Amino acid sequence: MTTEFDLGALLAERGAERYELHTKYLNHQLPRMLHTIGFDKVYERAEGAYFWDADGADYLDMLAGFGVMGLGRHHxxxxxxxxxxxxxxxxxxxxxxxxxxxxxxxxxxxxxxxxxxxxxxxxxxxxxxxxxxxxxxxxxxxxxxxxxxxxxxxxxxxxxxxxxxxxxxxxxxxxxxxxxxxxxxxxxxxxxxxxxxxxxxxxxxxxxxxxxxxxxxxxxxxxxxxxxxxxxxxxxxxxxxxxxxxxxxxxxxxxxxxxxxxxxxxxxxxxxxxxxxxxxxxxxxxxxxxxxxxxxxxxxxxxxxxxxxxxxxxxxxxxxxEQIVANARVTGELLKSRLAALVDKYELLADVRGRGLMIGIEFGRPSSLKLRSRWTVLQTARKGLFAQMVVVPLLQRHRILTQVSGDHLEVIKLIPPLIVGEREVDRFVDAFTAVMDDAHSGSALMWDFGKTLVKQAVANHYGRFCL
Structure with missing residues (x-):
């Protein structure tokens, strides 16, 4: 049976044009920004606290659509x-x-x-x-x-x-x-x-x-x-x-x-x-x-x-x-305490704060000379670039979606769906620890991306550049 409007057929025919359509008809800077920082993913479906791409790989959502998806997607x-x-x-x-x-x-x-x-x-x-x-x-x-x-x-x-x-x-x-x-x-x-x-x-x-x-x-x-x-x-x-x-x-x-x-x-x-x-x-x-x-x-x-x-x-x-408020309180405390335990381990990690499942991770000036010189380069170009350097590998290498908490802020904000539990806490903390290890070891892959961000910030005359 055919209908006058077939959503499945429309998406099958035109869905691959998503970035081109946005560039031509909507906010043209959005696809440009997503391409620049490697966030130009194509998600096929979503459920709860996860997305899946066309290859079937899952992505953990620690952003919840800027807080809209309190119960996760498609409850x-x-x-x-x-x-x-x-x-x-x-x-x-x-x-x-x-x-x-x-x-x-x-x-x-x-x-x-x-x-x-x-x-x-x-x-x-x-x-x-x-x-x-x-x-x-x-x-x-x-x-x-x-x-x-x-x-x-x-x-x-x-x-x-x-x-x-x-x-x-x-x-x-x-x-x-x-x-x-x-x-x-x-x-x-x-x-x-x-x-x-x-x-x-x-x-x-x-x-x-x-x-x-x-x-x-x-x-x-x-x-x-x-x-x-x-x-x-x-x-x-x-x-x-x-x-x-x-x-x-x-x-x-x-x-x-x-x-x-x-x-x-x-x-x-x-x-x-x-x-x-x-x-x-x-x-x-x-x-x-x-x-x-x-x-x-x-x-x-x-x-x-x-x-x-x-x-x-x-x-x-x-x-x-489903006792959502209680879960946010308990799971949030677990996540915050595990992240706070890392502050003394990593000199680039300055503070972990928040309540429930609204958590800020702040980065700060390191003490060692090698890291301090790299940090200074980033800060001179534009404050907030190190936090972006953390957000990008969390997505690209660990398939976890997060955001920088605001313009010129060295803070990542975690506002996941309120249904997350210990499994999601483990996945995020393990991934975050791996990214911090890379940053403190001087990983060329991570710091080279920092150079890309610096060039972009300079090219944009220090314009807005954050998620």
Whole structure:
């Protein structure tokens, strides 16, 4: 039987053109970057925490689609739920009814943060942040948003205004009125609040760029300061939420922290459907939706669609039934402790930090003359190249996908699917140890690749060059 659209036939006929199609029609720099660093792999299928190429070789995913694949790829429960909702042929997105699925998902989400009362559903993490910024300004009547240096909250105009990395902001000004404050600096926060125009502070409980944590007690103290000045605390849990750090939300690691607004997305999707959510207190929502005339003052055309809601419900069900949060806590501690044990062994390894299955591996200036001279060459060309030198052999020689944690950072970030266990920990630690052995032995293969990166960095005039 033939159909008007045959996906299998289309991919069989045109799938090999993937890099050429991207070069011609999409972001032409992406395939260029992937070719340059040897990441131009062709993956045929994926399941759980693994990919497979056309030759049947498996690759361990320690990136989880930048945190989207919290349950790994193609979890059978989420997949079946999506088949079921498609088969149900619901009257979805009529926009003049109140379907049950958004209410049911909101109820399940709010159960994990009982101090919050209502949810707005959008389509992504950056939309969740945009919602929080708008709601905070409306609720407080103040214009300015504070954010932390080195933060990342998204790339749309509002979320870009609270992005702590200049490289993302360059060329897109003017943005919203905003001010960056150092993460953990209560004095800087207090000085800005005294100006009387601050609506909120948005903060990642653990920053994704560099995997940086504020000092203990900072979030609670910041919350108290904000409330004294009638400003709000916004917790951006887009990457850290839904079990990533070994608790359902990362802010829950600190007693007494109850953000006024919480942004979630990524893992809530199950890796299938774009979905974002902004959770907030009742009084904030009632300020925004203050009358019938304002019923659509903030909305999203595809927000609360049935497929996204079902994906979220299925994800939360799996998390509970398969004890995903507990696994992230236990497996994350195992991985972090085994990596931390290597710090004294390798002079290029400076620090291992993080919570749960969000771990940063930082490299630093070595002490021996031979390694120090090579390190200096890399740092002179562009900071972050050594971390890239580690990421590449992890993929090419050990078939493990990781990422450099941010531009100009000598940090690798590990955010694998939350279903990984001891087998994946063993595989990563063994591979990482082998790469570190090569680097410290002066392996020509590894350091010659470093020369390639230096040439590329110089050719790009020190432009952005990281994953």
């Amino acid at each position: 059978p429960v989420v997949r079946q739920a999506l088949h079921d909702v498609l088969d149900a042929q619901l009257a979805d997105l009529t926009r003049f009814d109140c379907p049950p699925l958004p209410g049911l998902l909101a109820e399940r989400l709010l159960a994990h943060s009982p101090h919050l009362d209502r949810v707005f559903f959008g389509n992504s993490g950056t939309e969740a942040v945009e919602t929080a910024l708008k709601f905070a300004r409306r609720a407080t009547g103040k214009p300015r948003i504070l954010y932390c240096e080195h933060s990342f909250h998204g790339l749309t105009a509002g979320s870009l205004s609270v992005n702590g990395e200049d490289g993302f902001r360059d060329g897109f000004a003017p943005l919203l009125p905003d001010t960056a404050v150092p993460l953990g600096d209560l004095g800087a926060l207090a000085r800005e609040l005294k100006k009387g125009d601050v609506a909120a502070l948005i903060v990642e409980p653990i920053q994704g760029k560099g995997v940086l944590q504020p000092p203990p007690g900072y979030l609670r103290a910041a919350q108290d300061l904000l409330h004294q000045h009638k400003a709000l605390l916004i917790a951006d849990e887009v990457q850290t939420g839904l079990g990533r750090t070994g608790d359902f939300y990362a802010y829950q690691h600190e007693d007494g922290v109850e953000p006024d607004l919480v942004c979630v997305a990524k893992a809530l999707s199950g890796g299938y459907m774009p979905v974002g959510a902004t959770l907030g207190k009742d009084w904030i929502f009632k300020k925004v939706y203050s009358s019938i005339d304002r019923v659509l003052v903030h909305s999203a055309s595809f927000g609360s669609n049935a497929q996204a809601m079902v994906a979220g419900l299925a994800v939360l069900s799996v998390m509970e039934n």
